[in-house]
Amino acid sequence: MPEVTQAELGRRLYHVHRGKTVESSMKLMQQGIGADWKLLSEAEIMLLSHLLQCTWNKIDQKVWDKIPFMTMNMETVKKILSYGDGVRPGKNPSPEAVEEIRKILLAVR
Template structure:
């Protein structure tokens, strides 16, 4: 009887651990897919300028996108328009990624990145409206 209870406890603990592992794995896969989609949009927005970026730059971009994904609500994440970023903003974001990796003011740095993305979106919308009248 005691052996059965101990066996049940071990089994329940194993199931709970498996559920936790599965949950972590699901989270990581979802995050990875979101980051890959954001990089694809970023690449499409940069067009030929994408080839001016190094592998390290792209890794830094993925890191920042992952940090944003982990920090933002899903609605906020969906409002991130990576395709509107130009080469200059991208290079600034890569520099922010380097600071983030070294633990420098995480929250402030992510806010600066979000501000750059938002400014690029607004600028793009203004350019489209300006082009409609001419």
């Protein structure tokens, strides 16, 4: 079994933590949006997760934890998804798109 460096272990833990945090946030969004959540395709949900994970990197954890994801509506989700053009695994959104998503999230009340 190959040796895993401390740096690699740290990266893996970071990615796991980021994924779990975004997953929890998306569950809150789903609860808040209710039945309309089913209007999102599987591809849109995967894209939303990818966009949120990229944005999570740019928001302090304490700030992220205070975002009221449960109050988000479908209009806000669609606005976030609009920044996902061309985004896919291995192709992240532009820094400008991440900044716009960050602004959207921080404006949620």
